[in-house]
Amino acid sequence: MSRTNLSGARLLPWLVGAVLIALPFANRDPYHLHLLILILIWSFAYTSWSMMGRFGLVSLGHGGFMGVGAYVTALLWNHAGLTPWLGIPISLACAGLLAVIVGYPCFRFRITGHYFVLVTLALSGIVLQVITASRDYTGGSLGFSPNRVPGNSLWALQFEDKRTWYLIALAIWAVGLLIWRTVDRSMDRYALEAISEDEDAAAAAGVNVTWEKLKITVISALMTAFAGALYCQYQMFITPDTVSGISVSLQMVFAVIVGGVYVALGPTVGAVITILLAEALRIGFGTKAVGWDNLIYGLLLVLFIIFLPKGILGSTLARFQARR
Amino acid sequence: MQSFLEIFDIYLLEAVINGILFGGVLALLALGLNLIFGVIDVTWICYAELVMIGMYGMYYLVSVFHVSYWIAAPLCILLVAGMGALLHILVIQPLLSAPPINQLLATGGVLFFLQSLATVAFGIDFRNLGIQLPVLALGEMHFSYSRLLSFAAALVGMVAVYVFMKRSYTGIAIRAIAQDRQIMALMGVDARRIYIVTSALGGALAGLAACLLVLQYDVHPFVGLSFGPITFLICVLGGLGNFVGGFVASFVFAEIISLGGLFSDLEWGYVLAFGFFILMMFVRPGGLLARRQ
Numbered sequence: 001m002s003r004t005n006l007s008g009a010r011l012l013p014w015l016v017g018a019v020l021i022a023l024p025f026a027n028r029d030p031y032h033l034h035l036l037i038l039i040l041i042w043s044f045a046y047t048s049w050s051m052m053g054r055f056g057l058v059s060l061g062h063g064g065f066m067g068v069g070a071y072v073t074a075l076l077w078n079h080a081g082l083t084p085w086l087g088i089p090i091s092l093a094c095a096g097l098l099a100v101i102v103g104y105p106c107f108r109f110r111i112t113g114h115y116f117v118l119v120t121l122a123l124s125g126i127v128l129q130v131i132t133a134s135r136d137y138t139g140g141s142l143g144f145s146p147n148r149v150p151g152n153s154l155w156a157l158q159f160e161d162k163r164t165w166y167l168i169a170l171a172i173w174a175v176g177l178l179i180w181r182t183v184d185r186s187m188d189r190y191a192l193e194a195i196s197e198d199e200d201a202a203a204a205a206g207v208n209v210t211w212e213k214l215k216i217t218v219i220s221a222l223m224t225a226f227a228g229a230l231y232c233q234y235q236m237f238i239t240p241d242t243v244s245g246i247s248v249s250l251q252m253v254f255a256v257i258v259g260g261v262y263v264a265l266g267p268t269v270g271a272v273i274t275i276l277l278a279e280a281l282r283i284g285f286g287t288k289a290v291g292w293d294n295l296i297y298g299l300l301l302v303l304f305i306i307f308l309p310k311g312i313l314g315s316t317l318a319r320f321q322a323r324r
Numbered sequence: 325m326q327s328f329l330e331i332f333d334i335y336l337l338e339a340v341i342n343g344i345l346f347g348g349v350l351a352l353l354a355l356g357l358n359l360i361f362g363v364i365d366v367t368w369i370c371y372a373e374l375v376m377i378g379m380y381g382m383y384y385l386v387s388v389f390h391v392s393y394w395i396a397a398p399l400c401i402l403l404v405a406g407m408g409a410l411l412h413i414l415v416i417q418p419l420l421s422a423p424p425i426n427q428l429l430a431t432g433g434v435l436f437f438l439q440s441l442a443t444v445a446f447g448i449d450f451r452n453l454g455i456q457l458p459v460l461a462l463g464e465m466h467f468s469y470s471r472l473l474s475f476a477a478a479l480v481g482m483v484a485v486y487v488f489m490k491r492s493y494t495g496i497a498i499r500a501i502a503q504d505r506q507i508m509a510l511m512g513v514d515a516r517r518i519y520i521v522t523s524a525l526g527g528a529l530a531g532l533a534a535c536l537l538v539l540q541y542d543v544h545p546f547v548g549l550s551f552g553p554i555t556f557l558i559c560v561l562g563g564l565g566n567f568v569g570g571f572v573a574s575f576v577f578a579e580i581i582s583l584g585g586l587f588s589d590l591e592w593g594y595v596l597a598f599g600f601f602i603l604m605m606f607v608r609p610g611g612l613l614a615r616r617q
Contacts, residue, residue, distance in 0.1 A: 058425045060369075060432070101602065109609030114367045114564060117428055118556040119605070121369070125553030126598040133591030246549060247439075250432050257429065291443030291545075298437030305430040306418050 020170055024163040033162040035279060039271050040169035041231050042255070044176040046267030048223030049252040051183060052216055054261045056196035059217075060249040061102065061120030062224045064127035067244025068095045069225025070232035071131055071138060074146045077156070079137065084157040088229045095225030098123070099218050107213040110199065121246060128245040143239035146232065157233050165234055172230060173268075176223060180264050183219070188212060247294075254301045260311025269313045335586060338465040343582030344575060345471040348478035349536055351574035353555045355482055355567060356529030362502040362565035363522045366416055366427045370435035372552030374411075374527060377438060378404040378534025379543040383451050393455065401531035408527020409520050416523070417516075435548075442545035450542040457539065470539035481532045482571075485525070498522055502565070554581070554594065557601050563611020573612055576600075 024033055049062050072091035076082040082090075102123050106116055131138050138144050149156040152164070159165055183189055191212045194202035203209050232238045241247065251274070259270025278293040285292065308315055357371050368374075381403050385396035415434060419427045457469040489495035501508045501518050509515050541547065558577050562569030577597050584593025604612070 056423075056425065058429065105602065105605040105609065109605065111605070111609060113424055114361070114428060115560055117369075117425070118367065118560050118564075122553045122557045122560075122598060122601065125549065126595055128549075129591045129594045133595065246553070247436070250436055253429055253432060254436070290448075291440040293440075294436050295440035295444060298433045298435070298440060301433030301436065302415055302430050305422075305426050305433065306415075309422070309426060 017174070021167070024166045028163075030162050033166050035275065037162065037165050037169045037234060039268075039275050040166075040173040041227060041234065042275060043268040043271040044169075044173050044230070045224055045227035046252055046255045046259070046271050047173075047176040047180055047264075048220050048227060050256045050261050050267045051180060051220040051223070053253070053256055055192040055216065057213065057217065058117050058253070059120040059220075060117055060246060060253070061123035062220070062252050063124035063244045063246060063248035064120075065095045065099065065221040065224040066228035066231075066248060067124075067127045067131060067240065068098060069228030070238050070243040071144070071228075073229040074144055074232050074238065075137060077146050078144075083155050084229065084233060085155075088226065091229055092222050092225050095221050096218050098127075099221035100214065103214050103217040104210070107210040107217075112199070121249070124244060124246050124249045128240050131240040131244060138240075141240055143237055145237045148236070158236070169230070169234070172226070177264055177268075179219070179223065183216070184264070188215065192216060250301075251297070254297050256311075257301065257304055257309070258311055260314030260317075262310065263314050263317055266311050266313045270311070273312070334465055336583075338467075339582045339586040340579065341465070341467065342471065343579040345467070345475040346582060347575035347578030348475035349533055350551070350555065350558060350578050351571050352478040352481055352529055352533045352536075353551070354558045354562065354570035354574050355485065356526040356533070357555060357559050358562070358565055358567055358570045359485075359522060359529070360526040361559070362567070363498055364412070364416065364519050365424065365505075367431070367556075367564070368411070368526070369428060369431045369552075369556075370411075370438055370548075371526075371530060372548030372555060373435050373438040374404055374407055374530040375534045375537065375551075376442060376543070376545065376548040377407065378531045379538045379541075379547065380442060380446055380451075382535055382538040383453060383543050386453050386455070387451070393453075397532075397535040400535055401528050404531030404534060405524040405528035408530065409524040411527075412520055412523035417519075439545050439548070446545065448545060450544045452542045453538055455539065468540070470536075474536035474539065477532065477536055481529065485529070488525075494518070494521055554597065557597065561601055561604055561612055566611055569611045576612075 023036070027033070045062075045066060049059070052059055069088075069091045072094050073084050073087040076087040076090060077084060102119065105111070106119055111119060132140050135141075146156075146158075149158050152159045152161065159168075191202065191207045194205065194207055195209055195212060199209055228243050231243060255270030255274045256267045257270070258273055259268065260266030274297065277296065281293045281296075304311070310318060353371070353375070357368065360371075361367055378400050381400045382396055385391040385399060386393055391399070411431070411434060415430050416427055419430055457473070460467045460469060460472065489499055497508070497513045497518050498521070500511070501513065501515060505515070508518075537551075541550075554577060558573045559570055561577070562571070562573035580597045580600055581593035584596040
């Protein structure tokens with residue numbers, strides 16, 4: 001009995017994967033695919049936030065990293081004609097550099113807890129200010145569109161077919177989960193958990209606190225910036241408010257907490273819930289819905305933190321395990 | 325060339341003085357945040373949103389219901405003070421034993437909530453009181469009376485809080501609890517009550533700031549984002565919970581923003597302030613006035 005259970009558990013991810021890959025060929029409805037693509041891209045972004053968040057490194061600066069990823073890629077394409085194949089690595093490098101500049105002093109000088117949150121909060125606010133201030137290049141708060149190339153172009157990373165985008169987003173989402181799992185099974189996880197419990201004790205036990213924290217921050221920032229670039233390439237229109245700033249950072253926190261910080265698929269569950277909620281409100285109430293989705297998010301975020309801090313998936317899994 | 329320099333100097337002086345005037349309001353906000361952090365050990369991420377609600381309160385009282393500004397202001401301060409107490413009772417109190425990060429994120433949820441509430445209730449239009457205060461011309465320099473008034477009122481507000489903390493029994497209890505949470509309960513101080521009073525006081529400071537800011541800026545649901553992050557930077561730069569540090573840092577930041585705005589856009593002033601902040605974190609991570617370790 002236990003053997004069949006085991007092989008069943010092993011087969012399940014492959015089965016789900018096959019179904020997900022086959023999905024766009026069975027259901028060609030562009031609206032459904034659009035929703036799925038958005039869910040996958042945001043799941044990837046939320047997963048990258050939870051990489052840090054699960055170790056108590058709560059950052060509200062991820063809106064900033066996402067904005068850098070999206071805007072640097074798009075700006076290089078429009079103003080320098082640089083293909084996203086080069087633009088994305090450059091934007092990732094910028095986001096990584098930003099993460100090091102902000103992260104290093106924070107970790108070196110033991111800026112933790114409230115302080116760290118406030119510093120990173122300021123970071124996302126400032127990235128928003130820079131994008132708005134350099135309106136001659138970025139279009140300011142009116143938004144920015146990468147120049148269109150007719151048809152499908154691998155060079156410009158622009159595809160008209162939603163199925164292509166779905167498969168790209170699916171692959172990247174899967175890679176995100178893989179990175180999560182790699183970290184989960186590495187020694188770094190134990191080091192970071194020790195740090196989140198007690199920094200001094202961890203340092204005394206021989207953990208290089210600054211280096212470990214910096215490493216996970218940079219990984220998380222790179223993934224977030226990548227999500228931003230991907231979002232920009234898919235949507236072909238970005239505004240400072242949709243890819244950067246405090247509200248995007250808080251949106252990440254909200255989705256991850258609703259889904260569950262400590263489980264791999266928690267952020268994905270959070271993305272499914274938030275995007276479906278926003279879409280349902282938009283369809284149900286039309287333009288009257290402006291503001292209502294965030295109103296409900298805010299309320300739910302407070303309620304979840306008070307009553308269900310492990311998130312929906314986390315709590316369900318915990319209950320399931322307790323019963324067994 | 326000579327005349328160019330003279331004009332330039334006057335603009336510079338004007339920017340410096342405007343920076344000081346701006347710093348007064350920032351110091352008021354920083355004081356409120358520091359008070360709450362020092363006593364309850366909680367950061368209200370939604371602090372600037374309380375100010376935003378206060379600004380809407382002022383707008384509706386003065387422009388829609390035609391209440392005199394001087395009557396509307398105290399009402400508004402009471403309103404925001406009440407919201408501060410409510411925020412503590414509804415959100416912070418159930419989370420007092422939870423990890424501090426959870427409290428902070430919960431107030432982040434309140435930030436979302438208040439912003440969208442304002443969007444839903446008041447719309448996204450920019451609104452202003454329509455009160456045009458005269459401009460004081462001092463030689464070649466121009467200062468709006470609204471800024472001067474804000475600065476003076478902010479100073480009065482801060483002195484009032486200082487006197488309250490030094491002289492009244494409640495103020496002494498608040499300062500004592502900030503020093504040692506456990507012992508004060510044994511000394512017969514009701515921590516619950518002190519927390520609520522402190523939250524209301526923090527809210528009142530936000531309300532006062534709202535009454536002053538509404539004279540200078542238009543109200544819209546996202547107005548909190550334009551000075552919220554800068555207030556947090558100030559508090560961290562001054563050292564969270566350090567009142568004097570926050571006061572000094574407010575003026576340092578206001579000067580950087582004002583002078584940065586003189587040479588370029590106001591937004592670049594903010595960016596410059598952030599650069600300075602990062603630099604200071606390397607030099608003095610514990611805050612401006614912290615002793616070096």
